[in-house]
Amino acid sequence: MYSIAIDGPAGSGKSTLARALADKLNISYIDTGAMYRALAYKAFKNNLDLCDFSNLENFLKGTHIDYKDGKIYLDKEDVSDKIRSQGISKKASVLSKNQKVRDYLVNIQREISKRRSVVMEGRDIGTVVLPNADLKIFLTASIDIRTRRRYDQLKEKDKSVDFEKLKRDIMSRDENDIKRKNSPLKKAEDAFEFDNSNMNLEESINYILDLLRGKNVI
Numbered sequence: 001m002y003s004i005a006i007d008g009p010a011g012s013g014k015s016t017l018a019r020a021l022a023d024k025l026n027i028s029y030i031d032t033g034a035m036y037r038a039l040a041y042k043a044f045k046n047n048l049d050l051c052d053f054s055n056l057e058n059f060l061k062g063t064h065i066d067y068k069d070g071k072i073y074l075d076k077e078d079v080s081d082k083i084r085s086q087g088i089s090k091k092a093s094v095l096s097k098n099q100k101v102r103d104y105l106v107n108i109q110r111e112i113s114k115r116r117s118v119v120m121e122g123r124d125i126g127t128v129v130l131p132n133a134d135l136k137i138f139l140t141a142s143i144d145i146r147t148r149r150r151y152d153q154l155k156e157k158d159k160s161v162d163f164e165k166l167k168r169d170i171m172s173r174d175e176n177d178i179k180r181k182n183s184p185l186k187k188a189e190d191a192f193e194f195d196n197s198n199m200n201l202e203e204s205i206n207y208i209l210d211l212l213r214g215k216n217v218i
């Protein structure tokens with residue numbers, strides 16, 4: 001078994017690349033951000049204050065999250081499509097600052113990686129979740145490219161999405177992710193960083209496959 005960690009800011013193409021790479025290698029794709037969004041979605045549905053979780057431990061104990069066949073399951077329900085709104089993403093960003101939440105989800109993520117080979121993507125995979133990953137990637141792209149990618153993705157479901165507002169939201173999330181006290185977004189010392197602003201998906205996959213071959217992982 002082996003593990004590939006892909007980190008990077010919002011809209012850098014982590015999910016698309018990680019999913020395609022996992023398909024290419026016939027291993028499991030794990031979107032850790034979806035796990036935070038799933039928790040945020042449940043908190044939102046139950047009208048819980050994300051900044052004041054006095055009952056947080058019971059909330060987490062009563063929650064079951066798993067990733068199967070590229071889909072995220074919350075309490076055995078597939079919520080893959082229900083957690084993709086910008087509103088849920090904002091709430092997930094707030095929730096991710098809580099150390100108890102991070103500890104809970106990191107434990108799940110590590111257990112998954114022990115059971116099967118994975119391509120795992122997020123914001124602290126190479127630094128915190130899988131510090132001994134066989135390959136670590138830090139993926140970046142320009143803010144305009146990242147906004148355009150997220151805009152095109154959201155536009156399919158919400159025709160009212162505004163490009164400039166979305167850009168501000170992404171920049172704000174970048175700042176929150178970088179400056180948060182618990183597991184901030186940063187490049188692992190042994191990660192390969194590359195900017196895919198002007199690369200298509202096939203080029204990005206081939207770049208990583210070459211890295212894997214160079215490290216004798218595949």
